[in-house]
Amino acid sequence: MKVVADYDKCCAAGQCAILAPDVFDQDEDDGIVLVLDPEPPAHLHDAVLQAVTACPGSALKALR
């Protein structure tokens, strides 16, 4: 799985960092998403899919 973020669409709500903290974090200043692990291991895939669904800006994609 490959994780892609559209930084423009991110509205800094931080859902992703709560749901999948091993994969996402937020910038200290503006809160914009940081992808920590663009190719997360299988045990994190469900959390990533949760974050993709939860993101209020539709800013995240998980590609197979």
Next chain:
Amino acid sequence: MVAGASAAGLSAAETLRRKGYDGRLVVIGDEPHPPYERPPLSKQVLTGEWDEQRTAMRDPAALDGSALDLRLGVRARGLDLGGRRVILDDGEHLAFDGLIIATGVRARTLAGAQALSGVHTLRTLDDLAALRASLWAGGTVAVVGSGPLGMEVASSLTARNAHEVTVITDESVPMERVFGPAVGEMLGRIHRSRGVKLHTGQTVTGLAGTRGRVSGVRLADGTTVPADTVVLAIGSVPNTEWLAGSGLTVDRGVRCDAYSAAAPLVYAAGDVAHWDHRVHGEPVRTEHRINATEQGAVAAHNLLSELGAAPEPRAAYTPVPYFWSDQYALKLQAYGLLHGADRVEVPYADLDDPDRPRLAAFYARQGLVRGVLGTGIPPRVLRELRGLVTLPKPWEDIRGRAAELLAALGSPRHPAVTRDADRGKAR
């Protein structure tokens, strides 16, 4: 089956799939467009920064991946609860094992608005297209209503000095009902400094027009505010008419229990759902983008659990509500319950630099702090402030810790302000 193909409906559908449901999944939506984001409509799309395509929630491949029977341009007309069927506009009956209602709300309008061109609401992509066409000719704009939506429209239209905008409102300061008078006053100053004209404390009695086109907004004091385009941002109406006579309780939305259930095997989620929030001990309905997603996911889980298709038991839905609004450089972020506050404290405010306004405010009801509003607060600090309001707490438990956290911002150029809201004014 899911009724309503927007934020809550899509979240429910994706969650059903993610949790292993592989049966037939019909999602109906009466708009012709695949699911799209509404928040940018009053922000990046209205300013012209984004084209409309950018609002799509998913690209076609991702939608295909969820294997939905997505029926767009199809409206539900009725619900037969006993027979477990949804009746569509064209008369077709769709049987379901479980139903998630996510039909949202629509914009309220004014009597007589339909008869005049140049009068708009902003809820859908189609609304946006119509509004754009009207703005194309230039001229002055009147926004009726000063909630966050109305003020976003005002800020987006004045950005780049594109339009001359007047906001007309019955509130005494913008966003008074949502954020309280003290915060509203500060935010109003920012809007004024950007050139927005504010007519506060005014009741709108009607619209003026010539030859089928709007020419102004009539006020109770007898004056008319001239306008070539009028945007109505005066609240919303839940889309529940199709449930009339179904046996479901409709009371400012679909009335749900703590699990978001409206009836056995029937759940509601998003703007349309009015559910019992266990932590706050009262029914809550919010029109927040994140709530749509979170409640859609919980409703989907609870439905699967009720059907015996999920190993975990049903979960009560007890979110910390979250809402954001962007106006100029203001990025307002609110956690918890702000409505119904009878006391607001603003321990930090520095709005001197229009490009870097910073503010934190706490909202309490009957002595218990239930919500916090921040703008310009670093994410790490804001997360901690959010932590203070996840459960209602007395002021004594909040003030010290909040002061510590906010001290990290350095001292505001103005001394911190503390003010009380007028009692009982807020919704």
